[in-house]
Amino acid sequence: xxxxxxxxxxxxxxxxxxxxxxxxxxxxxxxxxxxxxxxxxxxxxxxxxxxxxxxxxxxxxxxxxxxxxxxxxxxxxxxxxxxxxxxxxxxxxxxxxxxxxxxxxxxxxxxxxxxxxxxxxxxxxxxxxxxxxxxxxxxxxxxxxxxxxxxxxxxxxxxxxxxxxxxxxxxx
Numbered sequence: 001x002x003x004x005x006x007x008x009x010x011x012x013x014x015x016x017x018x019x020x021x022x023x024x025x026x027x028x029x030x031x032x033x034x035x036x037x038x039x040x041x042x043x044x045x046x047x048x049x050x051x052x053x054x055x056x057x058x059x060x061x062x063x064x065x066x067x068x069x070x071x072x073x074x075x076x077x078x079x080x081x082x083x084x085x086x087x088x089x090x091x092x093x094x095x096x097x098x099x100x101x102x103x104x105x106x107x108x109x110x111x112x113x114x115x116x117x118x119x120x121x122x123x124x125x126x127x128x129x130x131x132x133x134x135x136x137x138x139x140x141x142x143x144x145x146x147x148x149x150x151x152x153x154x155x156x157x158x159x160x161x162x163x164x165x166x167x168x169x170x171x172x
Contacts, residue, residue, distance in 0.1 A: 029136075029138070029139065030060040030061070031060070031136065031139075031142060031144075032057055032058060032059050032060065032065065032092060032134055032136075032142075032144065033057070033058050033060075033144070034055055034056060034057045034058070034132050034144050034146055035055070035056045035146070036053060036054075036055055036056075036128065036130055036146040036147065036148045037053050037054040037055075037056070037148070038053065038148055038150050038152070039051050039052070039053045039074070039104075039126050039128050039148070039150070039152050040052065040053070040152055041152060041153070041154065042103065047105075047107065047108070048105045048106055048107045048108060049105075049106050049108070049111070049154070050103055050104070050105050050106075051074065051082075051103070051104045051105075051106060051152065052101055052102060052103045052104065053101075053102050053104075053128055053130075053148070054099050054100065054101055054102070055070065055099070055100045055102060055130060055132060055146065056097055056098075056099050057092050057097060057098050057099075057100065057132065057134075058092075058096075058097045059092040059093060059094060059095060059096060059097070059098070060095070061094065061095065061137075062094050062095050063094050064091045064092060064093055064094045065091065065092045065134050065135065065136065066088075066091055066092075066134070066135045067088070067089050067090055067091065067092060067100070067132065067133070067134055067135075068087075068088065068133040068134065068135050068141055069085055069086060069087050069088065069089070069133045070085070070086040070089055070100065070102060070130060070131070070132055070133070071083075071084070071085045071086075071130070071131040071133075072084060072085075072086075072102050072104065072128065072129065072130045072131075073128070073129045074104045074106070074126060074127075074128050075126065075127045075128075075129075076106075076110075076114055076124050076125065076126050077114040077124070077125060079110075079113075079114065081104070081106045081110050082104035082105060082106055084104075086100075086102070092134065102128075102130065104128075111154070122153050122154040123151045123152070123153050123154075124151060124152055124153075124154060125149070125150070125151045126149060126150065126151065126152060127147065127148075127149040128147060128148050128149070129145070129146070129147045130145075130146040130147070131143050131144070131145055131146075132144040132146060
């Protein structure tokens with residue numbers, strides 16, 4: 001009877017060792033890496049302004065990898081101003097880097113609500129959080145969390161009329 005109780009413990013111990021072995025091997029598999037650029041002003045329309053940032057992804061593999069989705073949340077003055085998901089945005093080039101643009105449309109009514117943060121210099125503090133989900137061989141879906149923060153300058157009427165470029169600062 002004692003051997004009947006010892007056998008399940010041995011099987012469980014063997015399974016635990018197998019799980020540890022697999023986890024250790026997966027931890028050392030090379031994975032794509034990504035960086036996130038600062039947020040900047042892109043364009044404006046009657047309904048909103050469009051801000052954007054770029055995600056730069058490097059692929060250590062000699063074959064391209066599918067990007068499953070990109071999720072993002074843009075906060076200004078501590079409030080969520082834009083969020084969304086970009087399903088199936090493409091592929092990461094084999095043994096190379098790929099740049100993805102993340103556009104975020106911010107309605108004017110929200111900008112009016114944070115006018116106290118803008119002040120005289122037209123700068124808005126922001127935080128951008130991005131989740132980049134890639135389909136890795138053997139591992140499956142792998143999400144790379146990214147974030148950046150800083151401030152961007154809203155265009156003034158003078159900038160819009162005379163086409164002056166915007167300036168920006170960031171801290172990752």
